[in-house]
Amino acid sequence: MSARPEGMAARKITAQTLLDAKRRRQPFAAVTAYDYPTARLADEAGIELILVGDSLGMVVLGLESTLPVTIDEMLHHARAVRRGVQSSFLVVDMPYGSYHTGADDAVRNALRLMKEGGAAAVKLEGGAERAALVERLTREEIPVVGHIGLTPQAVHRMGGYRVQGKSAAAIDGLMADAAALEGAGAVALVIEGVPREVAARLTAAAGIPTIGIGAGPECDGQILVLHDMFQLGFRTPAKFVRTFGDAGTLLRQGFAEYRAEVAARTFPKEDESYHLSPEVRAELEAEPAGRTK
Numbered sequence: 001m002s003a004r005p006e007g008m009a010a011r012k013i014t015a016q017t018l019l020d021a022k023r024r025r026q027p028f029a030a031v032t033a034y035d036y037p038t039a040r041l042a043d044e045a046g047i048e049l050i051l052v053g054d055s056l057g058m059v060v061l062g063l064e065s066t067l068p069v070t071i072d073e074m075l076h077h078a079r080a081v082r083r084g085v086q087s088s089f090l091v092v093d094m095p096y097g098s099y100h101t102g103a104d105d106a107v108r109n110a111l112r113l114m115k116e117g118g119a120a121a122v123k124l125e126g127g128a129e130r131a132a133l134v135e136r137l138t139r140e141e142i143p144v145v146g147h148i149g150l151t152p153q154a155v156h157r158m159g160g161y162r163v164q165g166k167s168a169a170a171i172d173g174l175m176a177d178a179a180a181l182e183g184a185g186a187v188a189l190v191i192e193g194v195p196r197e198v199a200a201r202l203t204a205a206a207g208i209p210t211i212g213i214g215a216g217p218e219c220d221g222q223i224l225v226l227h228d229m230f231q232l233g234f235r236t237p238a239k240f241v242r243t244f245g246d247a248g249t250l251l252r253q254g255f256a257e258y259r260a261e262v263a264a265r266t267f268p269k270e271d272e273s274y275h276l277s278p279e280v281r282a283e284l285e286a287e288p289a290g291r292t293k
Contacts, residue, residue: 013048013089015121015143015187021048022209022220030211030223034060034077038226039084047088049211051123051223052078054093055152058235059227066152069095071109078117085118091145092119096153099124103136110142121187125151127177131184138185146181148174149215150193161238163214165194171201178202190223191215214240 021028030049033039034056042050056077057069071094078092092113099106106124113119121143124130134144149164158164165174178189188209191199196216203210203219212219227233228241231248261267276284 011087013087015089018048018089018188018209018221027219028209028221030221031229032056032223032225032227033081033084034226036080036084039081039088041084042226043085043088049221049223050081050085050088050090052081052090052092052117052119053225054095055225059225059233065155067096067155071095071098071112074098075112075117078113078119082118089120090118091121091123092117094122094124099133103133106133107137107140107142110137111140114142121145123147123190125153127173128180131180134181134184134186143187144185145188145190145211146178146186147190147192148177148181149191152192161193163193163195165198171198174198174202175205178206182206182208188221191219214238 018028028048029046030051031042031047032051032053032055033042034052039050052074054066054069054074056073057063057066060077061069061073063069074092074095078090082090094106094109094113098109110122113122122137123145124133125147127146127148130146134146137144150158150161152161155161165171174194178191181189186208188211189202189206190211190213191202192212193214194202196218199210199212199215200218209220211221211223213223224241225233228237229243230245231243232251233248237243258267275281
């Protein structure tokens with residue numbers, strides 16, 4: 001699974017592709033994307049899974065948490081990302097409140113993400129308590145990616161963004177959560193913010209691909225938030241984040257240079273401007289100053 005050569009048709013990645021990768025012990029990469037250009041660049045680079053995360057609330061919309069994000073906002077960004085994706089497996093988060101008021105509401109919202117947003121699967125947070133819902137969505141032919149461990153939509157219940165699974169009882173709970181979601185039909189499982197040793201146990205026990213974020217290298221895949229990996233955020237990144245470029249500094253320097261060039265009237269230059277034809281220019285210059293028609 002690597003970047004496709006220019007001009008080569010995209011190979012569509014599916015849930016089965018990711019399962020095959022797990023069975024071959026071939027790790028795969030996943031990133032978040034929230035718009036057409038970043039989705040297209042990630043897709044063209046061969047990223048196997050793209051997630052339209054409700055993290056857009058914090059990194060794109062400037063909110064303090066993911067909780068205020070609405071289904072309509074998720075749809076807006078999903079449609080943009082869908083236009084940029086040819087190959088990657090496209091997953092869209094179900095935002096807080098979109099699946100908490102009953103299975104019928106959850107199905108209705110998930111179908112919108114599939115039909116209007118172009119998702120290949122939806123992702124929802126929670127463990128065994130979501131198993132019945134995952135089973136219902138699966139029965140309605142909606143692929144579901146589960147999410148356990150640190151679940152940002154439960155930030156108030158957890159008392160903040162804290163590492164999960166640090167006690168024997170908590171580990172047993174996570175193992176039960178993973179088994180319940182897999183048994184209900186989940187096609188993959190995001191494991192966030194748990195000790196490496198715990199994620200390794202979860203991955204070894206799971207028959208579906210695991211996708212780690214702050215969960216160590218033994219997971220079947222890894223995912224990072226785009227704005228974290230390219231230093232486009234305004235919060236201190238978590239311990240597990242590695243940066244793969246400094247787009248923030250590049251943009252700041254570029255904006256400052258642009259402003260200075262405008263202030264000095266050195267932008268735009270002569271060859272960056274449009275001009276009248278010599279005939280029209282001569283006619284214009286021959287007219288008396290201040291003359292109007």
